[in-house]
Structures are given as structure tokens and as C-alpha cells.
Amino acid sequence: MKNLKLIALVVIPVLFSTSCSNDDAPVNEEEVITTVTTTLVGGGQTITLTSRDFDGDGPNAPVVTVSGNLVAGTTYTGSTTFLNELESPAEDITIEVEEEGADHQVFYQLPSSIGTVTYTDTDANGRPIGLNFTLVAGTSGSTGTLTVTLRHLPNKTASGVSGGDITNAGGNTDAAVTFAVAVN
Amino acid sequence: MRFLSILCFFLVGFFGYAQVTITGVISDENGLPLRDAHVHIANKTTSTNVNGSYVLSGIPKGKQKLYISFIGYYPIAETIEISTDLTINRQLKLDVTKLEDITIQQLSNSKSESNNEQVLKSATIEKFSNQTLGEALKEVSGLSILKTGSTLVKPVINGLHSNRVPIINNNVRLEDQQWGTEHAPNFDINSAGKITVIKGASALQYGGDAIGGIVVIEPEVIKKDTLVGKTILNLASNGMGGSLSSSIQKGNRYGWSWNALGTFKYLGDRETPDYVLSNSGNREQNFSGGFRFAREKYNFNAMYTFYNAQIGIIKASHIGNVNDLYIFINNKQPSVIEPFTYSIDAPKQEVQHHLAKVNYQRWLSENTSIDFQYAFQFNNRLEFDVRRNDENTNKAALDLQLATHTFLADYKTNVGNWRLKSGLNLGYQNNFANPKTGVRPLIPSYEKLDAGLYGIAVYKFDNATSLESGIRYDFSTIEATKYYLKSRWIERGYDTEFSHFIVGDEGNQWLTKPTFDYHNITANIGFRKQFHHEMEWLVNMSLASRNPNPSELFSDGLHHSTGQIELGDLRIEKEQAYKFNTTFKKDWKSFQIQVNPFINRISNFIYLQPIGFETTIRGAFPVWAFKQTEALLTGFDVNTKWSISNHFSHELGMAYVNGQNLSTDEYLIDMPPFVINNKIQYKNESWFNFATELKSEVVFRQNQFPNYNFETNIVVDDALTPVLVDISSPPKGYHLLHFYSEMTFKINKKNSLTTSFSVQNIMNTTYRDYLNRQRFFVDEMGRNIQIQLKFNY
Numbered sequence: 001m002k003n004l005k006l007i008a009l010v011v012i013p014v015l016f017s018t019s020c021s022n023d024d025a026p027v028n029e030e031e032v033i034t035t036v037t038t039t040l041v042g043g044g045q046t047i048t049l050t051s052r053d054f055d056g057d058g059p060n061a062p063v064v065t066v067s068g069n070l071v072a073g074t075t076y077t078g079s080t081t082f083l084n085e086l087e088s089p090a091e092d093i094t095i096e097v098e099e100e101g102a103d104h105q106v107f108y109q110l111p112s113s114i115g116t117v118t119y120t121d122t123d124a125n126g127r128p129i130g131l132n133f134t135l136v137a138g139t140s141g142s143t144g145t146l147t148v149t150l151r152h153l154p155n156k157t158a159s160g161v162s163g164g165d166i167t168n169a170g171g172n173t174d175a176a177v178t179f180a181v182a183v184n
Numbered sequence: 185m186r187f188l189s190i191l192c193f194f195l196v197g198f199f200g201y202a203q204v205t206i207t208g209v210i211s212d213e214n215g216l217p218l219r220d221a222h223v224h225i226a227n228k229t230t231s232t233n234v235n236g237s238y239v240l241s242g243i244p245k246g247k248q249k250l251y252i253s254f255i256g257y258y259p260i261a262e263t264i265e266i267s268t269d270l271t272i273n274r275q276l277k278l279d280v281t282k283l284e285d286i287t288i289q290q291l292s293n294s295k296s297e298s299n300n301e302q303v304l305k306s307a308t309i310e311k312f313s314n315q316t317l318g319e320a321l322k323e324v325s326g327l328s329i330l331k332t333g334s335t336l337v338k339p340v341i342n343g344l345h346s347n348r349v350p351i352i353n354n355n356v357r358l359e360d361q362q363w364g365t366e367h368a369p370n371f372d373i374n375s376a377g378k379i380t381v382i383k384g385a386s387a388l389q390y391g392g393d394a395i396g397g398i399v400v401i402e403p404e405v406i407k408k409d410t411l412v413g414k415t416i417l418n419l420a421s422n423g424m425g426g427s428l429s430s431s432i433q434k435g436n437r438y439g440w441s442w443n444a445l446g447t448f449k450y451l452g453d454r455e456t457p458d459y460v461l462s463n464s465g466n467r468e469q470n471f472s473g474g475f476r477f478a479r480e481k482y483n484f485n486a487m488y489t490f491y492n493a494q495i496g497i498i499k500a501s502h503i504g505n506v507n508d509l510y511i512f513i514n515n516k517q518p519s520v521i522e523p524f525t526y527s528i529d530a531p532k533q534e535v536q537h538h539l540a541k542v543n544y545q546r547w548l549s550e551n552t553s554i555d556f557q558y559a560f561q562f563n564n565r566l567e568f569d570v571r572r573n574d575e576n577t578n579k580a581a582l583d584l585q586l587a588t589h590t591f592l593a594d595y596k597t598n599v600g601n602w603r604l605k606s607g608l609n610l611g612y613q614n615n616f617a618n619p620k621t622g623v624r625p626l627i628p629s630y631e632k633l634d635a636g637l638y639g640i641a642v643y644k645f646d647n648a649t650s651l652e653s654g655i656r657y658d659f660s661t662i663e664a665t666k667y668y669l670k671s672r673w674i675e676r677g678y679d680t681e682f683s684h685f686i687v688g689d690e691g692n693q694w695l696t697k698p699t700f701d702y703h704n705i706t707a708n709i710g711f712r713k714q715f716h717h718e719m720e721w722l723v724n725m726s727l728a729s730r731n732p733n734p735s736e737l738f739s740d741g742l743h744h745s746t747g748q749i750e751l752g753d754l755r756i757e758k759e760q761a762y763k764f765n766t767t768f769k770k771d772w773k774s775f776q777i778q779v780n781p782f783i784n785r786i787s788n789f790i791y792l793q794p795i796g797f798e799t800t801i802r803g804a805f806p807v808w809a810f811k812q813t814e815a816l817l818t819g820f821d822v823n824t825k826w827s828i829s830n831h832f833s834h835e836l837g838m839a840y841v842n843g844q845n846l847s848t849d850e851y852l853i854d855m856p857p858f859v860i861n862n863k864i865q866y867k868n869e870s871w872f873n874f875a876t877e878l879k880s881e882v883v884f885r886q887n888q889f890p891n892y893n894f895e896t897n898i899v900v901d902d903a904l905t906p907v908l909v910d911i912s913s914p915p916k917g918y919h920l921l922h923f924y925s926e927m928t929f930k931i932n933k934k935n936s937l938t939t940s941f942s943v944q945n946i947m948n949t950t951y952r953d954y955l956n957r958q959r960f961f962v963d964e965m966g967r968n969i970q971i972q973l974k975f976n977y
Contacts, residue, residue, distance in 0.1 A: 026667045026690050030622030031572040033801050053801040055692065057624070057742045057749060059675035061799040100574060109899045147899050149803075152572060166899075170519045173504025174572050176803035178904065 032056050033093055035083040036177045038148055040135055042076035049146070051177035054086065062177065070115060070183045072140035078117070078133045080106055080148060082175060097150065098131060104174075105156060106130030107149045107166040113142035114181055117164060127156045130164070143182040150175040205241040208272040210252060218276065221254040225264075227718070227773070252276065295400055297642045297652035298710025299386040299724040300767035300780055304379040306404060311924070311940070314418035314427045314449070314970060317351075317373050321399065324381050325837035326780065326821035328856035331956040332366035333498050334454045334965045335466045336533075339369075340955065341383055342782060343817050343841040343855045344396025347733045352390050352400045353539070354487065356559040359588040359613065360537050363627075363733040366957060370491045370537035370563065372470035374416065374429040374447045377404025383782065383821075384765045385706065385728035388638045388654040389594065389607060392706030393730040395761040395786065403443070403474075403487075406435030412934075413977045422944075422968035423451035423465065424524070442475040452526035453496075456963040457948045462522040463496040463529055485543040493535050496528040501961045502570055503747040505803030507898045509960070510909045518962045530568040530577055538562045551598040555607075561588040569623075582625060583618035603642040610635050615734065624741050626750075627734040628666035635659045640708075648714035652724075658704045660731055664738055667693040672740055682754055698737070698754055704729035720769040728763065732756040736790050736810045749798055751809040759788040759812070774827040781820040789815035791845075791853065794892045806894055806909070814846040817855075831868055837861040842888060850890040857886035857917070857954055873938075876925035886914040886954045915959055918951035920944075926972075938974040943967065 034054055040047040047070065053062035070076070082093040097104045101123030107130065108117040115137045119128035154161060154171035161169050210221040210232050217236025222229065225240050226248045232238045245266050253259035257276035264272070295301060302324045312320035318329040318337030330338045330345050341349050351358040351369050360370040379401050385394040406412065411434050419426040431445035449468035454461045474487030500518030503509050512519060541559035548554060562585070569581035594607035611634035617625035640654035670692055673679060688695030710724030739752040763784045770777050792808045799805075819841035826834040838860050843852030865877040892912045897904045926940035948967040952959045 025619050026693055026695070027619040027624050028622060029624060030576065033572075036801060051801060055669050055671040057798075057800055057805075058669040058671040059798055060671045062801050096573065103574070109902045111902045144902075145899075145904050147904075153570070172502060172570055173508060173802055175801050176505055176507065177801060178899075 029056060029086065032084050032086060033082050033150075033175050034085045035090075036080065036148060036150075036175050037083070038078060038080045038146075038179070040070070040076035040078050042135075043071050043074040045071070045074075047076070049148075049179040049181070051179070052085070064177070064179060066179050066181060070135075070137040070181060072137055072183050074137045076135045076137065078135045080131055082150065094131060098129065101129040102127070102156070103153050104129060105151050105154045105161070105169065105171075107147075107151065107164060107169065108133065108135075109147040109149070109166065110181070111138075111142070111144045113138045114144045114146065114183060119162075119164060123156075125156070127162050128164070137183050140183055143180070145178050146181050147176065147178045149173060203242045203244055204266055204269045205239065206243055206266070206270050206272055207237065207239050208274070209235070209237045210254070210273070211236050211275050212257070213275055213277055215275070218254050218257075221252060221276070224251040224253075225249070227716075295380060295389075295398075296382050296384075296386040296710075296724070297650055298712050298722050299382050299384050299726075299765060300722055300769075300778070302381045302383075304376075304381075306377050309373060309376050309379060310416060310974065311942075311972075313374055313416045313429055313972065314420055315373065317369050317371050317376075317379075317399075317401075320373055320376075320379065321381065325823050325859075325861070326383060326819075326839045327381060328839070328859065328955060330365060330854070331953065331958075333464055333496075333501070333956075333958050333962075334461065335451075335464065335495050336366050336368040338365065338367075339399060340856055341381065341397035341399075342784065342819060342821075342839075343843055343852075344784075347730060348394070348396035350391055350394050350398050352398065353489075354401065354403055354541070355543070355557060355592075356539060356541055356561070356590065357390065358539075359561050359586060360535075360563045361565050361584060361586060363735045366497075367535075367565070368495075370493070370535055371401070372429075372445075372447050372468065372472070372489070372491055374431070375403060375445055375470070375472045375489060376401045378402045383780070384724055384763050385726040385761070386652075386654070386708045386710060386724050386765075388640055388656045388706065388708055389605060391636070392638075392656045392658055392704055392728055395728045395730050395759065395763075395784070404433070405476075406433055406441070407437050408435050409437065410435050413975075415975045415977075417973045419971045420451065420968055421970070422965055423454050425449075425451035425465075425526070427451075427468070436476075436478070438478050438480065440475065440477055442473070444471075444473040446471050450526070453524050454965045455524070457950045457966040458963070459518065459521045460524050461498050461500075461962055461965070462518075462520050462525075463499045463532070465526055465528050466493065466495045467528070468493045480547075482544070482546040485545075486541070488538070488540045490539075491535070491537040493533070494528055495533045495535070497531040497533065498958055498962055499529070499531070501958045502531050503961075506747065506797070506806055506896045506909060507803055509747050509806075509911075510896065510898055510907055513910060513960050530570050532568045534566040534568070534580075536562075536564045553596050555592070555594040555596075557590075557592040557594075559588075559590045559592075561590075562586070563588075576622065580618075580621055581623045583621050584625070584627070585616040585618065586613065587616075588613045601644045603644070604640070606637075606639040608635070608637045624667075626739050626741060626743065628664045628738050630662055630664035630734060630738075632660065632662040649712070651709075651711045653707075653709045655705070655707045658702070658706070658729075660702045660704075661700070662731075662734075663697055663699045664734065666696050666698065666738055668696055668740070669693055676740075676751070676753070678754060685754075700731075700737070702731045702758055704731070704758065718771045720767075722767040722769075724763075724765045726761075726763050726765075728761045729758050730761075731758045732790060732810075739810075742805060747805065748794075749805045749807045750792065751795075751807060753810050756790060756810055756812060757788050759786055759790055761786040776823075776825045778823040779820065780822070782818065784817040786815040786817065788812045789845075789852075791815075794894055797894075797896065804896055806896075806911075813848065815852060816844040816846055817852070818842050818844075831866055833865045833867070835861075835863040835865070837863075845890065848890075851888040853890050853892065854955060855886065855888065857914070858884040871927075873928040874925070875927075877923070879922040879924070881920045881922065883918050883920075883953070885917040889914055889954075911960070914954040915952035918949060918953075920949055920951070921946040935975070935977045938972075938976070940970075940972040940974075942970045942972070944970070 035052045038049040048067040051062045084091040121132040151171040154169040158168035221232045250262045316337045318339045321327045321339045328340045383397040413432040415430040427449035429447040433443040447470040452465040454464045469492045472489035477484045499520040543557040545555045565584045566580040567582035590611040592609045613632040636658040638656035642652045644650045685696040685698045708726040743750045765782045767780045793811045795809045822838040824836045843855040860882045863879045867875045924942040928938045
């Protein structure tokens, strides 16, 4: 009798465990940005800067390509797009950033010898989003880096933020990529 | 201290010249003599003979304490004035409830014979009704706390925590994803009647993996036919909220007894002296209930507890890449300060823990009992993060569902001078990491089976000397189901060693089923010796083994609360600890001291170490990998108690740990700094049981730490510049003062009201603590004024 109870106690949990089968599907990573592309059009030329990372938080570093050099003094019309290329077809996150413009801002950090960036778009509150901008290339022969950062929930009213200064922006970094650039 | 010993010598010398002899007879209510009753006058003790009589000579003259006790009877404690030889006869009254307590105590209450147990009783536990288990345990010297913000608190025993400190709640080992440093024990402090801390792995009946120590929580059990209730209301100024806990208990020696308890907690944002800790509120809704049916030969217990908590994580601690981390560390100001609110946003945790158990105990004879227990636990941990897509804000970023079944059988017997305990346990655990979160889970789904066998023997040479020895065998097997990024699989070097774990190919991921088996033998030997009544010496040596937990084996990815990529390693092996622990206790009349030095040598000690950087599209992140090393922890705890007068008393607690990483010749990270606590207390029973205390808490700066600082490139003045990220330097030491006072008003024979008023951090000191995971981002809580009302009915 006692043995029976004992067996029952052991068997019950085993029954329990077999009844709940696990869903072994891989995680469909929803919020991944794989590709940041900044396009500069001006002087009859299109320069594309791309950073592509297909393994997310995995060990492989993003593959960075820059299609060409800037030409000194040229004014470029710039735009930046964000894609998730793991989805098929690729998910265009730029649309989401634009729709929730008040909660996002793209920052461009580059030395003035490379160029200066001016925002040309605005959110619902009349503050810049940074998806569209103009870049006036700097002096010939300079080299440096252009860092493009997408911030989520920045403090857009903080000092300098609407002018493109990231220092007081706060918020969370959704994307941050660095391109090596040169001016001819 | 010197003053005190001189004083002691003085008193002993003075009274030494005037001594008398006391004789008498101890009998029961019917006048029948009691044999072997314990008689204690001044510092002399004896037992009564067959006729119930005793003789005690060499008693100093003057006011002396008299104490007479006998198992199953109410003890007598009196103060008597002695000037000449005296005859003192006393009758003892039978105490039915006590008799049962004592029998049970002999068989089971001592969890470890040779290791110093430290106990928190309900009076102390009630003080922390509005706080957490961890904060209550800080009252025990040698225990510190590992915090994340101000509400997630884990106990640390002699420098070790999480999986190295199992928590046993009502004889069930708590399985609540305890590997996580920011996962607080899923337990309502209000449901504890008594908490015992054992600083070592000597309590083998609970498992052999308690490398740091073990916390044993027991509910309050009343074995008397009565119905009692208790309601505790707490209000706190910091957090502008409080808690309400109410319990009712029907006690009975035989037949039915039952209990029920409910707790609600509701607190908003905490505040430092200078700013609001935005999103630091928390809530709890807990319930527990159970019943017991007892007969002389057996009893049956069933209980259920439900813990339900929502805990905000300070917004300022959510960081992006290493750039953000650098800025936060250097700014020393939180990035987000919002006005006070009760609402809790992401990031936050929502945790539910269910525990149900049935227990059957049978007495085979007066000295032998057998116990069966089955327990089921279900833990659901939801962690919400700030999501890129606003639509996902209400979707958890981590959803772990852990089901644990355990079956225990224990056999206890007393034969002559031997006390024997043995038993077995079987366990099955299933963790399900919900993939619908849209975020790769930190730990994978897995199944685990455990089986263990133990035997413990205690031999009592006499009342003052006993030897204890135990051995335990555990088998454990774990099978995980995990998707590895192919790039990670190669980076970790698994492609040659672990290719047999691969069961499927899913694009850029491998589906793997890593399986590991563990066989562990653990053992423990110790002895206890009492010299006279004033001195006691305990020695214990134990060998403990802990299997790697799922995060140590499998974690791979970004840990948002710390902004670092954490990598487990399939090659991680079990860690083994050899702990030597000794306690000296000495009691003078009004002064007690307890010293507890220890050495803990841990082989294959598992820890996190920075190994470099990984760049992602979100920027660079430091990478920390789980590594194994040879470690040595040494230290001591000291406690003293001094009854200065009838009203005043003083308590001191000190704790020191030194952690060495022997393989790299560095210190171990996150070791608690040296702490000194002083408490001065005034009590006046005639004034509504008035008690008040002032506590000083001195925490030194931790100067023994490894340098894990790293360099990174961040954009300064629009150009990439290398900077040093100082994640290693501990914060400054600090000194806090706390105040507590209480009074008890008797309403009638059964009902009473206790009111208490307390202030934590009286001086509103600004400080940061080395063992707080959020010390990079925010200060600790400022002053907190609390009011507690406790009704007993």
C-alpha cells in the first residue's frame, strides 16, 4: 500500500511533464536592424555608405562599405534608411522611424573639415528627425569618420539637440555606425 | 573590551570570597520528584537525582539568577537574594505544547550539528515586513546583499550568492531562476516564522551544492488549540507607500489546524537625497495557505503559496552601447529624472511563483519518523524592456516558464547516542523559454532530472560533545534545446568539439540539443564541544559540488541591464568547494562573543570576466565570458552582545571576506567590503514594552578588486577617441545611521497592538554600494521614515 503511494507520487510528475510539450521554434527576432544606409546625392554623383550586420548581437562585426569620396565644397542631399534584411522581403524600418518621428532622431557626428550637416525634415512638433539632411563637404584632402546614430526616445528639447548635437540627447541607441570618409 | 574583562575579573574576585550552598527538591504538580531536571544558579549547574533533590555549592552571595528546567514543563526563572545556605524547592508545571516541540527538535530542528546556525525569529522578521528577505538577512553578520536598484535584493553569504546559496522555503528548495543576479528570491517575507542561516554546505539533507551557505525558512506553527490572527500595516515615506499583511492561524496539537496569509505591497518611485529614482516602484500581491491534520502517530500537511510581484527597473540604468556606459559612469548623474510617480514602465519585471506541496510524516516509534513530500513549483518570469518598436512595449522581452517537481523521502531515528538521518530526493524540471518574445532568450528551454541520496549520523559522546558526519550522492542530467547563431558557434570554437549536439539547420542558426550528466559526491564532518556552560567550540569541514547553471553554460547575447554581451561556455564544469568553518562562543554573565573564521577553497570557481569587444550595428559592447578558476575565500564574522544594565544593551557585528583568484593572482570581483555594525538598545518593559535602538552601519571601501577596466573608442568632438571605461573602481565607503523604536499596548488578554517608528538613513547620506548592479548609474535611497502597526488577536 505504502509502495503504491510512493510509486504514484513519482509517476504523477512524469505524467505532468510529458503533457506540456515545448514549442521548439526559433525566435523570430523582430526588432533587428541589419542595415544602415546613408546616401549622399550631389555634384552629379551618388555616394552610398552602408553598414550591414546579419548576425545581430553575434560575434561578426558589421560589413562597412563606402562607395566613394566627397568632393570639396559640394552640397549633397542626404538621406538615411534602416532595414531588417533578415526578413524577406526586407522590412523598412525607416517608415516606422518617420511615423514615430517625435520619438526618434538621427545624429551625424563628423569633423567640420569633412563637412557640415543640416537637418531638412521635421516631426509633428516641428523638430528634426534627421532622416533627410544636407551635407556641405569640407576641405580637400581631409579624412575622418562619420558616425550615424539613431536614438529612440531622445530628449529633443534639450540644449543643442535640435541642432544635431547628441551630447544632451539621452534616450536609447538603436543603431550606431561609423564610416571612414575622405574629401577630394 | 579590556575594561570589560577587568570588570569581570573584579566581580569574580569580589564574590569569590563569599560562597554558600543551595539544596532543594524539584517535583511536578503532583509532588512527584523529577529526575534529571536541570538546575542553574549563578554560573553553577547540576541535575536532580532519583529523589528530585540537588546540591549546588560554591554559589556567590548576592542577587543571583535561578533557572530550573525539565523537558515538557514550563521552566522557572527567578532572581533570588542569597546571603546564607538555602533550601529552594520548586514545583514545575506541565507544558503539553512544549513536549511536542522538544521531541521534534531532537529529531529535526537542528539542521546542522557542527555548523553555527544563526536564526532570525519572527520579531526580527516582522521589522522587515515592508522590505525583502535579503534585507532581513543582513541582520546576520557575514551576510550582505547584492542589489539591483533598491527593490531587487539577494542574500550573499560570506561573499557568495545566487546558485551558491540555496533558499529552502518550508522544506522546499526554491526554484525561481535563482542564477540571475538581478532575480530576487520569489518569496514573501511575511510568511516566514523563522529563518535559519547556515554558512556552509553542512546541511546535506537540502542538497550538496550550497557552496556559500543555505537559508532555511520555516513557517510559524502553533501546536496549541487556539485561533490567532495578526495584521501588519507598514507605511514608508520613501516610495510613498506601504504594505498590508494579514494572517490567521488555527492551531491544534491533534486534529485539524490551518492557516492563511495575504500580503499587499504598493510603493512608488524611491528617492535619493537629490533626485527621484525614476521607475523604481514595486508591487506585490501574495497569498499562502495550508492545513495540517495530526494524530499522535502521524501528521499530514498541505500548503500553497503564490507570489506575484511587479518591479520597476530604474530607467537611468537602461543603456545602449559602451559609449552610453562611459558617459553614465563619468557623469555620475542619472540620464533620466522624472517627477515622482507610482506607475511602473518598462524596463520592469513581472514575476509569479506558485508553490504547492503535500507532506506526510509518520512516527514509527518514539524515536523514529519517516517523511514523504511532494512539491510542485511553477515560476513565470517576464522581463519587459524598452523596445525599439513602440507596439512591442507591452510584450515581454524575456518570458521564462519554469516548472519543478520534487519528491523527498526522509527517515530519522535516535538509537542510543546515535542520531541518524537519511533520505532521497527525485526532481524533474522543465524550463520553457517562450520564443514569441521576438528577442533571443538569455537562457534556453531545457529539461533536467535530479536524484539524490544522503545519510547523516550524529554521535553524542555526552551532553557536551558530539560528532557529526554526512555523505550525499547526486545525479543530475540536463538537456537543453538551443538555437546558436552559426557565427557564435564558430566564435566559441564549438564546431569541432560539440558538433554531435547539432540536430537541425535553420538558416543562420544551428538547432542544438546539448546534454550533460553530472555525478557528485559531497560530504561533511564536524564536531561540537561545550566547555562548561560558558564556552562552545564548533568545527566543520565540508565538500560541496555545484553543477553549472543554465546561464553559465548557455547564455549568449546582450544583457540589457548591464549593457554587456554575456557568453556561457559548454565546456564549463562543476565547481567544488572545500570549506573549513569554526565557531568559538563564549558567554560571560552579561557579555557574549562569537567568532567565526572560515576558509573556502573553490576549485573550478565560475565567474564572469571581460574578454574584449564585439561591434554590432548598435555600436560596440564589452564581452564578458564565464570562466573557471581556482579561488580562495577567507574571512571571519564576529558578533558580540553586551547587557550593559537592565535597560541598556549593545551589539556589535563585523564581517570580512577576502576573495583571491589564484590562477590570475587577482582579487575576485564583487566581494563584500569590510562592514562594522553597532547597535545600542534601550528597553523598558514597564513602559508598554518600550524598546528603542540606534544602529550605525559602517561600510568600508572595497580595496580588493580586480581591474577589469577597458578602453574603447567613442566620438569626442566629432572624432573617434580612445577612452578608459572604469567599471572596476568600487565606490567610496559610507556610514549610515538607523533608528528604530516600538511599544506594545495590551488591549486585553489576547489582543495587543505594537506600534513602531523607524528611520533608515537618518542623515540622508548620499552613497553608492559596491554590491549594487546599478551603482554606475544612480545613488542609493535616501532617508526613509517608516511606521508600523501590528495587531495581534
